[in-house]
Amino acid sequence: MSGTDPKRPPEGERPLARRPWTLPSAIAREFDPSRAGRKARRTVRDWIADFTCFFTAVFIGMLGADAVGDNPHVSPGWAEFDQVLGALACAAVWLRRRWPVALALVMVPVAVASDTAGGAAAVALFTLAVHRPFRYVAWIGGVSVAVVPLTFWLRPDAAMPYGVAIAFGVLLTIAVIGWGMFVRSRRELLLSLRDRAVRAENEAALRAEQAQRLAREDIAREMHDVLAHRLTLLSVHAGALEFRPDAPREEIVRAAGVIRESSHEALQDLRQVIGVLRGGESDASGRPQPTLAALDTLIAESRDADMKVVLHNRVADPESVPTALGRTAYRIAQEGLTNARKHAPGAEVTVTVTGAPGEGLTLSVRNPAPPGPVPAVPGSGQGLIGLAERASLAGGRLGHEAGADGGFHLEAWLPWAP
Structure with a gap:
């Protein structure tokens, strides 16, 4: 020590x-000798x-x-x-x-x-x-x-007399000092303005970078919600063909048609996302963004994929729902159906939509326990997290729970301005 x-x-x-x-x-x-090398x-x-x-x-x-x-x-x-x-x-x-x-x-x-x-x-x-x-x-x-x-x-x-000479000398000295202080204050002002301009440019660049990052996150979220639905259809029907090679020809043809259609839709969605990433507009592919009015089409696609889906749409005029609100509700319903198809195949899924301006829009997706064995379908496990974030960004909330009987209930509330 x-x-x-x-x-x-x-x-x-x-x-x-x-x-x-x-x-x-x-x-x-x-x-100081140590300051000699610092002279500019x-x-x-x-x-x-x-x-x-x-x-x-x-x-x-x-x-x-x-x-x-x-x-x-x-x-x-x-x-x-x-x-x-x-x-x-x-x-x-x-x-x-x-x-x-x-x-x-x-x-x-x-x-x-x-x-x-x-x-x-x-x-x-x-x-x-x-x-x-x-x-x-x-x-x-x-x-x-x-x-x-x-x-x-x-x-x-x-x-000059002695008093006048003193006054002149004092005024001259004060003028020289005042002039020097004015030059110093002006330099400091210019440096301050320059630093402020540089800081503003850096902040603008940071805001632009943050906006780009948020845009990429939105694109990634949209990619997950869109492609997960399509690829799940591919996985389910491909698995059915694998485990039932002796199925009737009509079922095989229908499954192959669903696989072909889902592959085509997934490819179109992927092209659209790539177009956005390359600097194009969000609708570069010419395909309209889905709204609540497109919920019937989504249910029809799910029924064509042999899902049992019951829709209770109690919204008087789905066309009057704001575009952003309808798209968010559509994506939540799409993800809910995708999860039900993966984790409860063969179970009847009930989709309920209620709401009005000023009250908000409530969307519920409920399914009982699967009637049979559940095949292993790969998943990222990020779907519900992405839905909760999407609902939060829209100013709403999302909840989900597993029932005691093995079922699952997903419910979201979104604000609807009057």
Whole structure:
């Protein structure tokens, strides 16, 4: 056992402590060797901005040099020193991107000692306001404003009174800071708008992807409901031909006809689904979508497949049922008949449909226990789950239960707007 604290994270995983936002810490971060490799390469726009700032500092410095040369309060020796210091300050403007805080801080005493360095000091203060938070601008800008009286006390202006010169210097410093903060706020606004646009594009792409996924799920659900009914007919009649090869010719012909018809219908349904998956419309095959009015056709198909089906359709006008509601009811009845054919062959199935606008539509599929042995018919086991989801998406509910006598009851309620 070592003497380290088990609650203390390892040395390499300790979180970095937040440094204070004082000027020494900011300057130390600028001169941190680990940040040297993070400097981004200048773009064409950056070079244009740097040359503009440099020539601005040189132009203002030349005006300051002329003013110092003509100022009777400045000796010729100090004027030469002023110009040399200003030239160095203008050259230091190229460091404004890498060390903005340090450069602006150094330019405060340089601007006090040299009028020629005034342009470089203004560029450094502007750069600080653009690239650093307000807390650093408040420190250095406040110091720059505070030393304006000292500057004009050391070198009085030959053309302006002392008070007017101080006011002009203070207003100029505040204007430079305000301009830099305006540029910074505008950049942040543009970045925010750009991020918002990118986020909106990503959300739109995500919504489109989600819509495609929901569409694929609807297609898969529709494929299951349609093909399961057709393929179950194929399986039942093919099994009957397999286990009863000595059946009468009429029954064999009828079973073969059902197999042929079911195969053709399944192929048409599959082509329709493939057409949707390839980008076509849902009715690309030209076949109308089933509604509640097509329930009689479904019952007739089941009876042709030797099912005993009793239909009680108590809806006054099946044609008046909304298309989406009728299609959902049709698919539920289709799946219920498919399950009865697979799990209770030979049993009489009762389909009951009742409802009216404002009351909802109730559909019931009930069958007793099968009268004989049940052949093994493969199934996915997802039919009832898909029906429950379909009814839920339509705003209704679906329930099912196995009776004590071995029968099965499936019932669904769907909302029907008045």
